[in-house]
Amino acid sequence: xxxxxxxxxxxxxxxxxxxxxxxxxxxxxxxxxxxxxxxxxxxxxxxxxxxxxxxxxxxxxxxxxxxxxxxxxxxxxxxxxxxxxxxxxxxxxxxxxxxxxxxxxxxxxxxxxxxxxxxxxxxxxxxxxxxxxxxxxxxxxxxxxxxxxxxxxxxxxxxxxxxxxxxxxxxxxxxxxxxxxxxxxxxxxxxxxxxxxxxxxxxxxxxxxxxxxxxxxxxxxxxxxxxxxxxxxxxxxxxxxxxxxxxxxxxxxxxxxxxxxxxxxxxxxxxxxxxxxxxxxxxxxxxxxxxxxxxxxxxxxxxxxxxxxxxxxxxxxxxxxxxxxxxxxxxxxxxxxxxxxxxxxxxxxxxxxxxxxxxxxxxxxxxxxxxxxxxxxxxxxxxxxxxxxxxxxxxxxxxxxxxxxxxxxxxxxxxxxxxxxxxxxxxxxxxxxxxxxxxxxxxxxxxxxxxxxxxxxxxxxxxxxxxxxxxxxxxxxxxxxxxxxxxxxxxxxxxxxxxxxxxxxxxxxxxxxxxxxxxxxxxxxxxxxxxxxxxxxxxxxxxxxxxxxxxxxxxxxxxxxxxxxxxxxxxxxxxxxxxxxxxxxxxxxxxxxxxxxxxxxxxxxxxxxxxxxxxxxxxxxxxxxxxxxxxxxxxxxxxxxxxxxxxx
Numbered sequence: 001x002x003x004x005x006x007x008x009x010x011x012x013x014x015x016x017x018x019x020x021x022x023x024x025x026x027x028x029x030x031x032x033x034x035x036x037x038x039x040x041x042x043x044x045x046x047x048x049x050x051x052x053x054x055x056x057x058x059x060x061x062x063x064x065x066x067x068x069x070x071x072x073x074x075x076x077x078x079x080x081x082x083x084x085x086x087x088x089x090x091x092x093x094x095x096x097x098x099x100x101x102x103x104x105x106x107x108x109x110x111x112x113x114x115x116x117x118x119x120x121x122x123x124x125x126x127x128x129x130x131x132x133x134x135x136x137x138x139x140x141x142x143x144x145x146x147x148x149x150x151x152x153x154x155x156x157x158x159x160x161x162x163x164x165x166x167x168x169x170x171x172x173x174x175x176x177x178x179x180x181x182x183x184x185x186x187x188x189x190x191x192x193x194x195x196x197x198x199x200x201x202x203x204x205x206x207x208x209x210x211x212x213x214x215x216x217x218x219x220x221x222x223x224x225x226x227x228x229x230x231x232x233x234x235x236x237x238x239x240x241x242x243x244x245x246x247x248x249x250x251x252x253x254x255x256x257x258x259x260x261x262x263x264x265x266x267x268x269x270x271x272x273x274x275x276x277x278x279x280x281x282x283x284x285x286x287x288x289x290x291x292x293x294x295x296x297x298x299x300x301x302x303x304x305x306x307x308x309x310x311x312x313x314x315x316x317x318x319x320x321x322x323x324x325x326x327x328x329x330x331x332x333x334x335x336x337x338x339x340x341x342x343x344x345x346x347x348x349x350x351x352x353x354x355x356x357x358x359x360x361x362x363x364x365x366x367x368x369x370x371x372x373x374x375x376x377x378x379x380x381x382x383x384x385x386x387x388x389x390x391x392x393x394x395x396x397x398x399x400x401x402x403x404x405x406x407x408x409x410x411x412x413x414x415x416x417x418x419x420x421x422x423x424x425x426x427x428x429x430x431x432x433x434x435x436x437x438x439x440x441x442x443x444x445x446x447x448x449x450x451x452x453x454x455x456x457x458x459x460x461x462x463x464x465x466x467x468x469x470x471x472x473x474x475x476x477x478x479x480x481x482x483x484x485x486x487x488x489x490x491x492x493x494x495x496x497x498x499x500x501x502x503x504x505x506x507x508x509x510x511x512x513x514x515x516x517x518x519x520x521x522x523x524x525x526x527x528x529x530x531x532x533x534x535x536x537x538x539x540x541x542x543x544x545x546x547x548x549x550x551x552x553x554x555x556x557x558x559x560x561x562x563x564x565x566x567x568x569x570x571x572x573x574x575x576x577x578x579x580x581x582x583x584x585x586x587x588x589x590x591x592x593x594x595x596x597x598x599x600x601x602x603x604x605x606x607x608x609x610x611x612x613x614x615x616x617x618x619x620x621x622x623x624x625x626x627x628x629x630x631x632x633x634x635x636x637x638x639x640x641x642x643x644x645x646x647x648x
Contacts, residue, residue, distance in 0.1 A: 076116075076124075077120060084123065089104075106122045110292060113289065151221065179218075179224045185222045186237060189234045197211055200221075211379055274295075277294060306635045313635060326569065327568070337550055338486045340534050341491055341545070348476075351466065358370060360459060361459055370392055372417050374399055376413055387464055400418050424453075434458070478579075495514065499511055500513070528548060535548070553568050555573040568581060576646055580646055592638075
């Protein structure tokens, strides 16, 4: 299945090539140098001057004029160093004086002083940093690759009783497709022939298979059961639900953020100190080689490599915890947010209503109504159907057969059950179809409701309440003392009675109800002007608010479109995962500071020795590489899960 899942052009590809060319050039140079030095030492040994040979071996001879053996290094500086210098020059012209400016000065100085090996090592450091970052991104995105690989590339199209295999991207709306047993459904559609089940847990999180019969909706990515089903394609492949989920998740891989904000803040302090120390060493000693040695060690690779690796490692950890970080900037700012704004349905509640009451007319009994509606609802994907089926399961009812089932948006669910024409719809629809029967209905309650019609006559009212998450109260109560939030708000489009019921249950005092998406947006904007905000929604009508908040967090289970507006998507809808995101962010910043500050301190120590003349440019480059390794090793700790990522 193609869904445009091919990988985008990697922006770090040129740096990857630079790293390989640098390694080849330096390796070629060292090989030629080793042969040359070995030949000289061998000649001294034959002459009996063993002490000179050992001294030559100990001291090395890296300072010599241009020769053929330096060609690999010169090639590295021209082919790899000049492109890096060009990019740095463009940034400088744009007013971006980043910490990597020191690295550019090192390359230019090494060229002018013919210290080609030192310059090549700096090029290797810079290009390897980007290559390492690119590798970390691919590792963090491995879950996306797994999603792409599981989708079928071929669909079985039925036309005039003939079965033809076509590419899934060639499926058109209205095409009749055959889904064989245990195959993955390629597009969203409607069952027109066959009866069976589909496992939709990979997409919906529901732990059971959904029954399917004529008129049932099927979603792309679902795994068919033991029976073949014939469906009619309702959407194109690229518009189907699975494709949209892939689009949301793939965007996190394609997103190329500015992940050096912390590095630039530290670099603003580090760069002037390094430049002053460098110029002082040159002025005092009058040795331009000493200037280069200090400059090479000053190259801020702990900033250029350590911080990005820490952030990407944290993204990798979050991905393994089923948290998709789309904007890595939130890892730096999430700990400084002081206002939390929650949507209601699907966030503080499960988005999984419970059937609380069946109010029948005098013609029917509650068990009879429950049996009829459960028999019909087992073929529906409506959120209320699971509540009805759970009630039927608790009552140990044996469901009846259903025929002629249809489910149209706004009209409700219809079907023939034991010879009766059953329809489950809304109060509004009943007022349109049979206004004379409205007076038979009970008064509206605070929760959700459905109206049951049997043979076009009102038969019962079903009342529901959305089930509150078991951890909502503890999560809300720990935000102020543990994460220093000043304000917690509930903003919902639901009715006042339902919103206040939830707010009282979980402990939220600031409540807004009957809010349209535009009104939600206004509230979020006003709060964001006062303090940094987090908005948590399930994606339904929440896209504007997710975008307007400092950080937008979407629960991915119920939304596969507006998750694109969020900075992070919680794929396993759980408040525990939200708390884990808080801790991943604070842990990332702590480890990034350790890598950056620790690396800079070691670099300053090395610069001191170089300023005193104890370190050559090449030795300085090697020392900086060692510092880089230490910074990166510490940064990689961010990918390792600690014993606990939550405190509630």
